[in-house]
Amino acid sequence: MFISLRLKHLILPVILAICIISAITICIFVDSKPASLAASTSSDKEIKLPILMYHGIRKSTSAQNKYVISPDEFESDLKYIKENGYETIVVADLLEYFDNGKALPKKPIMITFDDGCLNNYTYAFPLLKKYNAKMILSPIGKCIDEYSKNGDKNPAYAQADWNTLREMLDSGLVEIQNHTYNMHASIGRVGASQKIGESDEEYRKNLSEDLKKFNERMKAELNITPTAFTYPYGAISKNSPDIIKELGFRASFDCSEKINHIKSEADLHELHRFIRPHNKSSAEILSKIE
Incomplete structure (x- = not known):
């Protein structure tokens, strides 16, 4: 005992x-535990993210259509966004959330402009500054180079040049992403999709070379490396997503009109967007999903 x-x-x-x-x-x-593991826990909460897609802004009523709205219509959208508690974010904000756990607004929203029309600078940019709103601009590389040389500043049809993009970028309100260098309207394919009869190897080479060229031009002119790819016309081939990821793009945008429910970084690819046509306000679009 x-x-x-x-x-x-x-x-x-x-x-x-x-x-x-x-x-x-x-x-x-x-x-x-590693920072990457710690940051990954921030994705436990689902992010409900509506994205609005714009193209051109014109004062002429005869020019307004599915892809072109008036300056007043764009301002009404910004007013609605602000008055209803939304806060505009860009891709960098999403990456900060996943990489470093930086908080997002309670009601995030994205404003995107495709193609890089000069009228985005003429009409949209001053309104962004007025309402302290952010937008994502996806211009076409070859058009930037051409209009940087010819100096044409007609907002009815001209494209933004490098100086214009530099000013917008420096404001901190505009994020610039890749929309192809010269595959937006190339013959024989829809946007940057795979051509009929084009082998997988040829397509990988052609798409990769085009996007790398535009990335290199942006690095040289703006000292940035795009983090997202915007599919022209939303056209996506079976091999497109893998190529986009292999090139280092961490996000991409399509044209599917539905809200995004983001739970992990993988959900940043093929983000859906609601097109904002003339005579259909963002209030009409967003009220249906709120």
Whole structure:
């Protein structure tokens, strides 16, 4: 009996010490987990993200259609967004959320402009500054180079040049992404999709070379590397997504008109967008999904 009690007195402190050491070890492991693992926990909460898609802005009523709205219509959209608690974000904000756990607004929304029309600068840019709103601009590389050379500044048809893009970028309100260098309206294919009869190897080479060229031009002119690819016309071939990811793009945009429910970084590819046509306000679009 004496030996048994003595053993108990010896064993209990040992067990207690083991428990303490184990607890400390677990705490150290949790606190020292990699930043990437810690950041990944921020994706546990679903992000409900509506994205509006615009193209041109013109004052002429005869020019307004599915892809062209008036300056007043764009301003009404910005007013609605602000008055209804939305806050505009760009791709960089989403990446900060997933990489570093930086909080997003309670009601995030994206404004995107495709093609890079000069009238985006003429009419949309001043309104962004007025309402302190952000937008994502996806211009076409070859058009930028051409209009940087010819100097044409007619907002009815001209495209933005490098100086214009530089000014918009420097404002901190405009993020610029890749919309192909010269595959937007290439003969024989829809947007940047695979041509009929084009082998997978040829398509990979052609798409990769085009997008790399535009990335290189943006690095040279604007000192940026695009993080997202905007599919022209929303045309996506079976091999497109893998190529886009292999090229290092962390997000992409299509033209499917539905809201995004983002749970992980993988959901940043093929983000859906609602086109904002003339005579159908963003209030009509957003009220149906709120």
